[in-house]
Amino acid sequence: MSIKLYNTLTKKKEKFEPLVEGKVGIYACGITAYDVCHIGHARSAVVFDVITRYLRYRGYDVTYVKNFTDIDDKIIAKANSEGKTIFEISEKYIREHDEDMDVLGVARPTFVPRATEHIGGMISLIRVLLDKGLAYEVEGDVYYAVEKFVEYGKLSGRSLEDMMAGARIDVSEKKNNPLDFALWKASKAGEPWWESPWGRGRPGWHIECSVMSQHFLGETFDIHGGGEDLIFPHHENEIAQSEGATGKPLANYWVYNGFVTVDGEKMSKSLGNFFTVKDILQSYHPEVLRLFVLQSHYKSPVDFSDESLADARMGMERFYTTLNAINEALSGCGDFSGITGEKLSAKDSDAYAKLTSLPERFADAMDDDFNTPRAIGYIFDAVRIVNGYMADEKSPISPEACFVLDTAKRAFLATGEVLGLFFDDPDDYLRKNRDREAGKRGLDVKDIERLIEERRAARLAKDWKKADEIRRVLADKKIILRDAPSGTTWKIA
RNA sequence: GGCGGCAUAGCCAAGUGGUUAAGGCAGCGGUCUGCAAAACCGUUAUUCAUCGGUUCGAAUCCGAUUGCCGCCUCCA
Incomplete structure (x- = not known):
């Protein structure tokens, strides 16, 4: 191609x-x-x-x-x-x-x-x-x-002729034709100048x-x-x-x-x-701005608004949430260097095939007049595939699954290398993003974490009523909690 | 006035002659969960500004109409 x-x-x-x-x-x-x-x-x-x-x-x-x-x-x-x-x-x-x-x-x-x-x-x-x-010289201008x-x-x-018909032409007596343009301008008083064959002037x-x-x-x-x-x-x-x-x-x-x-x-x-x-x-994180820009074709006009940037932010969050999940899964992996794409179970092989097609599909879109919106669509497709794959995997995950996820991660990062995305550490990205959003809304991270700690104690005591009350209070401030085996994390909706 | 571009779901946005009109955001239903979240599954345009034409077949080509935008002055 x-x-x-x-x-x-x-x-x-x-x-x-x-x-x-x-x-x-x-x-x-x-x-x-x-x-x-x-x-x-x-x-x-x-x-x-x-x-x-x-x-x-x-x-x-x-x-x-x-x-x-x-x-x-x-x-x-x-x-x-x-x-x-x-x-x-x-x-x-x-x-x-x-x-x-x-x-x-x-x-x-x-x-x-x-x-x-x-x-x-x-x-x-x-x-x-x-x-x-x-070109021609007139009084130090060219x-x-x-x-x-x-x-x-x-x-x-x-x-x-078309342009002559237009009314908005600046008329200068020095020019032979109103459409002629200056190559060199004689400098006026107070202007910087360079010596030239036509006297002191500037380009x-x-x-x-x-x-x-x-x-x-x-x-x-x-x-x-x-x-x-x-x-x-x-x-x-x-x-x-x-x-x-x-x-x-x-x-x-x-x-x-x-x-x-x-x-x-x-x-x-x-x-x-x-x-x-x-x-x-x-x-906003710089990659949010990049994603916002790249989700439209470079030739199209793109309308800027806080809503459209917020949409792009949610998109970046989806990417980084997935990359983070991949990293977490991979952290539980031992050595899987012996695994190759040829000897995989049907399920692993299916996911592997779909994920390894990402670079190809990506290149296909980019080859077509740098069609970044389509290319990004393909990355989102791969996100869905890898998330579905991970949802089906029980931990501890198999070396085969480690191999598949590692392949996926490499494919994502390779596309990101071209688009200038996914350069941040996913965990850092999500935390920075969260704290930035909290700051924008005037929320105090310490207060939030104190409430989460209170809720943790309530949950430990199986006091669901109190736990849910705290969840509700936070939810009113657009704070969303996520309970995981490793603890509770939060983010801004 | 001259030249050019655009019009696809609630929003953003691919698709430029032929299987189910990508993808994201938002929404809804389900699975999972103590409840949630994330994730996944399903669902949300029989239709692509309007009207005509070409074609076996058009969002996609042609013409007209409407609307929006850009350039014609410095401008990314």
């Missing part, structure tokens, strides 16, 4: 064929470092994290580049208003970004270049575009002449990605991606710059994640309807 992915450039799902056998180059546009990350940034990061993890899982040697835009109007504005340098601002938000992504379990990309590290490359590329007649690039609009599926937004992608991945690379709002104008302009200069395709596959919405509307700074990653991680 080969991987298929949806290519926005061709508007088709295509078989993935890397330029170089066994190797993949990915460039995803990262953030402009002027503010903290919100859930939308988290989604994009998680999506491309899972794509790279899966490609690696399938044996590809992946080079993943994600840039930081550290020179831009908004960064300058923020630096000026706070009396700081642009570097202080971008440094602060890049660090915050990295902290958030680390907590979210997003693996660090292979390279994380910053625009200001590549000014020289940008100047060279702008020179090439000027030499080729694709603009790209879009009508000179015949394929302009091919990614976003619009023509220059336009789009040029950095053309330069950095080529620097790390070559003139043509495999996958270019980002949030779908980057299709136009950002990536359209990157194509014009890069392909205009090299005459070669910039990237073969263009992959975009959909937006996170709130009440059906795009999460954005201007609407003020955004939630920061830090906000959410105070209330």
